[in-house]
Amino acid sequence: MAAATTETTFSAEEYFATQPPPPSLEHDIGEVRDFISRQVKEGRNVVLVTSGGTTVPLELNVVRFLDNFSAGTRGATSAEYFLKAGYAVIFMHRQFSLQPYSRHYSHSTNPFLDFLEIESRSGTSSPPEICVTHNMRQDLLEVLTAYKSVHAAGTLHTMTFVTVNDYLWLLRAVSQELCVLGKKSMYYLAAAVSDFFLPRQKMSEHKIQSGKGSLHIEMDQVPKILKPMVHEWTKGEAFIVSFKLETDEQLLIPKARAALERYGHQVVIGNDLHRRKFEVVFVSRAQRPLPSTDLDDQSPGTFAEMWLRIPVLATPNPVTHQVKEIEEDIIAELVRRHSRWINEVYN
Amino acid sequence: MAAATTETTFSAEEYFATQPPPPSLEHDIGEVRDFISRQVKEGRNVVLVTSGGTTVPLELNVVRFLDNFSAGTRGATSAEYFLKAGYAVIFMHRQFSLQPYSRHYSHSTNPFLDFLEIESRSGTSSPPEICVTHNMRQDLLEVLTAYKSVHAAGTLHTMTFVTVNDYLWLLRAVSQELCVLGKKSMYYLAAAVSDFFLPRQKMSEHKIQSGKGSLHIEMDQVPKILKPMVHEWTKGEAFIVSFKLETDEQLLIPKARAALERYGHQVVIGNDLHRRKFEVVFVSRAQRPLPSTDLDDQSPGTFAEMWLRIPVLATPNPVTHQVKEIEEDIIAELVRRHSRWINEVYN
Numbered sequence: 001m002a003a004a005t006t007e008t009t010f011s012a013e014e015y016f017a018t019q020p021p022p023p024s025l026e027h028d029i030g031e032v033r034d035f036i037s038r039q040v041k042e043g044r045n046v047v048l049v050t051s052g053g054t055t056v057p058l059e060l061n062v063v064r065f066l067d068n069f070s071a072g073t074r075g076a077t078s079a080e081y082f083l084k085a086g087y088a089v090i091f092m093h094r095q096f097s098l099q100p101y102s103r104h105y106s107h108s109t110n111p112f113l114d115f116l117e118i119e120s121r122s123g124t125s126s127p128p129e130i131c132v133t134h135n136m137r138q139d140l141l142e143v144l145t146a147y148k149s150v151h152a153a154g155t156l157h158t159m160t161f162v163t164v165n166d167y168l169w170l171l172r173a174v175s176q177e178l179c180v181l182g183k184k185s186m187y188y189l190a191a192a193v194s195d196f197f198l199p200r201q202k203m204s205e206h207k208i209q210s211g212k213g214s215l216h217i218e219m220d221q222v223p224k225i226l227k228p229m230v231h232e233w234t235k236g237e238a239f240i241v242s243f244k245l246e247t248d249e250q251l252l253i254p255k256a257r258a259a260l261e262r263y264g265h266q267v268v269i270g271n272d273l274h275r276r277k278f279e280v281v282f283v284s285r286a287q288r289p290l291p292s293t294d295l296d297d298q299s300p301g302t303f304a305e306m307w308l309r310i311p312v313l314a315t316p317n318p319v320t321h322q323v324k325e326i327e328e329d330i331i332a333e334l335v336r337r338h339s340r341w342i343n344e345v346y347n
Numbered sequence: 348m349a350a351a352t353t354e355t356t357f358s359a360e361e362y363f364a365t366q367p368p369p370p371s372l373e374h375d376i377g378e379v380r381d382f383i384s385r386q387v388k389e390g391r392n393v394v395l396v397t398s399g400g401t402t403v404p405l406e407l408n409v410v411r412f413l414d415n416f417s418a419g420t421r422g423a424t425s426a427e428y429f430l431k432a433g434y435a436v437i438f439m440h441r442q443f444s445l446q447p448y449s450r451h452y453s454h455s456t457n458p459f460l461d462f463l464e465i466e467s468r469s470g471t472s473s474p475p476e477i478c479v480t481h482n483m484r485q486d487l488l489e490v491l492t493a494y495k496s497v498h499a500a501g502t503l504h505t506m507t508f509v510t511v512n513d514y515l516w517l518l519r520a521v522s523q524e525l526c527v528l529g530k531k532s533m534y535y536l537a538a539a540v541s542d543f544f545l546p547r548q549k550m551s552e553h554k555i556q557s558g559k560g561s562l563h564i565e566m567d568q569v570p571k572i573l574k575p576m577v578h579e580w581t582k583g584e585a586f587i588v589s590f591k592l593e594t595d596e597q598l599l600i601p602k603a604r605a606a607l608e609r610y611g612h613q614v615v616i617g618n619d620l621h622r623r624k625f626e627v628v629f630v631s632r633a634q635r636p637l638p639s640t641d642l643d644d645q646s647p648g649t650f651a652e653m654w655l656r657i658p659v660l661a662t663p664n665p666v667t668h669q670v671k672e673i674e675e676d677i678i679a680e681l682v683r684r685h686s687r688w689i690n691e692v693y694n
Contacts, residue, residue, distance in 0.1 A: 009561075055414070061594035061620055063539075067402070067414045071443070096418070102460050111449050112459045113494050116487075130487060132477045140463075140477060147460050192410075196562040214356075215543040219562040247408035273408055 009221040010199075012228045015168065019200055022166045028159050029173045032090060035157040036177055039088040044155065045184045045338070047087045048174055050191035051075020052094025054164035058217065060203050065163075066219075068192035072097030074243075074276070074327065075190040079156070080146070081331035087186070088155040090178075092170060094191070095160040101147040104139070115140070164194040164222060171225065175233035183342045186334070187229075187240040197222050226263035239338045240265035247273045256283035257303050266341070269330065277326060282306040282333065308333065356568040357546075359575045362515065366547055369513045375506050376520045379437060382504040383524055386435040391502065392531045392685070394434045395521055397538035398422020399441025401511035405564065407550050412510075413566075417539035419444030421590075421623070421674065425535060426503070427493070428678035434533070435502040437525075439517060441538070442507040448494040451486070462487070511541045511569060518572065522580035530689045533681070534576075534587040544569050573610035586685045587612035594620045603630035604650050614684070616677065624673060629653040629680065655680065 010018070039046050052075065053068035076098040079089050083100070091100065098106055105112045115136040120128040132140055150156050161167045178185040196219035230240060242265060244256045249272050256268035260283060270281045286304040310326045357365070386393050399422065400415035423445040426436045430447070438447065445453055452459045462483040467475040479487055497503050508514045525532040543566035577587060589612060591603045596619050603615035607630060617628040633651040657673050 059594070063416050063592065063594065063620065064541075065414055065416065066405075067412055069410050069412065099458075102458050105459070111446075112452070113449050113491060116491055118488065118491055118495065127484075128488065130479045130484065130491065137474075137477065141465065141475065144460060144463055144465055144477065148465065194411075214568060215564070215566040217562070217564040217566075219564075221561060245410065247406070247410065273410065 010223045012223040012225050015223045016172070019165055019168075021169045022161075022163075025169055025173060028170065029177060032157065032159065032174055033177050035088070035090065035154075036180065038154065040180060044086065044088040045186065045342075046090065046178060046181055047082050047186040047188055048090045048092060048178060049075050049079045049082065049188045050092045050167070050171070050193075051079070052097030053192040054094065054167045054194050055162055056164055056194050056197050056219065057203065058198060060200075066194065066196070066217075068194055069273075070094070070097065070192035072099075073103065075188075076100050076103040077325055077327040078188060078190060078331055081325075081327050082188070082335075083150050083155055084146075085331060085335050087335075089157070090174060091156060091158045092167075092174065092191075093158070093160060095162050099158065100156065101143055101150075104143050110136075164197050167191065167193060168222070168225060171229070172233055175229055175238075178238065179233070179235060182237045183239070185234070185238045186338050187234075187238055187242075188334070189240070189242045192245065193222065195222055196220065224263070226259070226265060230263055230265045239334075239341045241267045241269060241334060244268050244270045245273060245276070246270070252281065253283060253305060256281070260285060260303070267334070267337070278312045279307065279309045280326065280330060282308065284337075306333075357570045359570040359572050362570045362572075363519070366512055366515075368516045369508075369510075372516055372520060375517065376524060379504065379506065379521055380524050382435070382437065382501075383527065385501065387527060391433065391435045392533065392689075393437065393525060393528055394429050394533040394535055395437045395439060395525060396422050396426045396429065396535045397439045397514070397518070397540075398426070399444030400539040401441065401514045401541050402509055403511055403541050403544050403566065404550065405545060407547075413541065413543070413564075415539035415541055417441070417444065419446075420450065422535075422537040423447050423450040424672055424674040425537060425678055428672075428674050429535070429682075430497050430502055431493075432678060432682050434682075436504070437521060438503060438505045439514075439521065439538075440505070440507060442509050446505065447503065448490055448497075451490050457483075511544050512547075514538065514540060515569070515572060518576070519580060522576055522585075525585065526580070526582060529584045530586070532581070532585045533685050534581075534585055534589075535681070536587070536589045539592065540569065542569055543567065571610070573606070573612060577610055577612045586681075586688045588614045588616060588681060591615050591617045592620060592623070593617070599628065600630060600652060603628070607632060607650070613688070614681070625659045626654065626656045627673065627677060629655065631684075653680075 036046060051070075052072035053070035056066040058064045058066070072093055075091070075093060077100075079091050079100040082089050089100075093099065104110065115133045117131045117133055118128050119131050159170065161170055175187075198217075198219050226240070226242060230236060230238075234240070242259060242263075244252060244259060246252050246255065252270040252272060256270045259268050266284060268283045270283055272279070283303060283305050286302060308326060308329050310324050310329065383393060398417075399419035400417035403413040405411045405413070419440055422438070422440060424447075426438050426447040429436050436447075440446065451457065462480045464478045464480055465475050466478050506517065508517055522534075545564075545566050573587070573589060577583060577585075581587070589606060589610075591599060591606060593599050593602065599617040599619060603617045606615050613631060615630045617630055619626070630650060630652050633649060655673060655676050657671050657676065
């Protein structure tokens with residue numbers, strides 16, 4: 001049986017005071033710092049995209065862990081559209097989750113060995129050549145061209161996390177580095193972060209032995225880090241977008257509004273687990289009274305909701321067969337809002 | 348806190364009577380049946396390789412799940428060596444875990460977009476060509492050649508699972524199909540299967556809500572299916588190899604012996620989480636008294652242990668930089684033992 005019950009929780013401060021940082025933190029942050037200072041020099045906006053699920057190890061020598069469902073499709077796809085829009089992207093993702101560009105050929109989707117062919121060159125002693133099958137050539141050429149040009153421009157920086165502890169430490173440290181960009185920084189927090197964790201002090205050292213009956217796990221709540229992130233780490237200047245994934249549609253908008261009220265950031269993108277590829281809702285605070293026809297729905301005076309929808313196609317393979325990806329529209333709308341946010345300051 | 352406490356458990360029979368089969372079971376098994384009957388006609392031995400970790404969903408609309416650590420390296424690597432040894436392989440693996448051949452270029456290891464180049468053909472109006480970088484060409488050609496020849500021979504059949512429930516239903520159904528092969532079937536159970544599960548009847552329908560304190564999870568024990576597998580599903584004829592992964596070295600051999608006693612199968616391969624790429628131990632029942640110099644260690648009269656070790660290299664990248672993979676030796680030893688097992692019957 002899984003259930004949530006009442007108990008006291010860690011504050012962000014208590015969390016970082018009691019849980020150990022990942023060993024590679026300093027090294028990772030040194031690289032981010034270099035990346036950011038190059039983008040500052042070159043005048044780019046920078047977005048931190050988080051992507052994939054976090055784990056909660058149950059043992060110090062990790063065999064078992066709690067995980068959150070996420071292949072990283074939203075984050076990897078969005079990163080491509082941010083890059084296309086001229087942003088520099090820090091792509092902070094779960095190890096082995098999908099990545100921009102390579103996502104088109106990952107895992108079981110278009111396994112790349114299937115579109116390579118061996119062509120022996122008859123009449124010569126040269127070794128056989130490896131070719132790309134004809135039907136894949138055009139697609140691959142487009143993806144490869146975008147990939148190479150992003151690498152040449154140096155606008156994509158990738159870093160990985162596995163556990164929710166890695167994630168929290170990295171997020172705080174990257175936020176502090178991104179401060180130098182002020183309003184020109186955006187956060188696109190698409191990672192599926194665990195709400196619960198097992199404090200280091202409560203973990204068992206070795207693999208939990210079975211054979212003795214049922215397993216009981218009791219976890220503490222992960223601190224709500226959006227509040228210190230908005231008000232302290234980023235000094236209230238960054239444009240921060242968080243996500244709310246629900247399976248019960250009824251909860252989507254109330255929970256998104258509650259998050260905005262509690263944390264004071266700019267946008268919550270709400271999505272239902274089963275319709276997330278075709279439909280999302282932007283929830284934000286209404287800036288001024290708007291005629292009600294401008295928006296699909298608007299709560300009186302406080303919140304604005306804007307739905308983005310794309311058609312659900314007959315062959316809904318999100319990577320190859322879908323003509324349009326909803327992330328294209330999501331990023332276009334965010335770039336527009338971020339630009340307004342930046343101009344509100346500089347004007 | 349995670350701890351195991353005493354409670355009654357499901358028998359395999361009770362498990363299958365109360366937990367629903369995966370929706371694609373019939374379709375998947377139809378394909379396996381066709382594959383097996385082709386191998387029977389062509390006279391091949393068939394091995395079922397299971398690979399990757401199973402999940403335990405905590406919710407019916409899955410957001411959170413318990414997982415077992417496994418990228419699927421052992422299974423994917425072993426499958427290649429079985430194919431090389433002339434076996435037909437049913438590769439039953441966790442969705443998105445590593446697969447034979449493509450494993451060499453998966454995830455962050457050798458991302459394949461990095462070794463493709465765009466070569467524009469000057470002086471012509473033809474579109475640019477995609478080439479493989481020079482330093483990767485030889486390696487890729489070898490992998491690709493093996494991959495293409497296995498596909499041409501039709502000796503590899505792949506099927507996927509996600510949850511421990513998928514895994515258990517598939518394993519039982521495949522075992523029943525493999526019966527027709529008698530002694531010529533082998534089971535190489537390298538998947539990291541959860542010891543615990545959450546019965547369908549106890550799962551919450553929607554995402555467990557946070558914000559209300561700590562998380563308590565109480566799980567039941569997964570039934571020990573090796574026993575019915577050995578004695579009922581495979582009628583005692585198949586050659587069955589299971590794995591024991593521990594982080595506490597002291598437990599390895601006692602637990603491997605206990606498993607052999609309890610289930611009555613042929614081999615347990617024991618491995619320590621941190622040394623599994625370089626060292627494993629084969630534990631089996633001693634068939635006859637052997638001079639003690641033949642084996643590293645042997646318990647009096649009952650069990651035989653045989654250690655396999657390969658050197659730990661300075662650059663221990665298991666896929667690309669390691670000259671030797673321990674799976675090569677593991678499979679060679681198993682093929683030898685399986686052949687003896689087959690001949691004991693036919694002679």
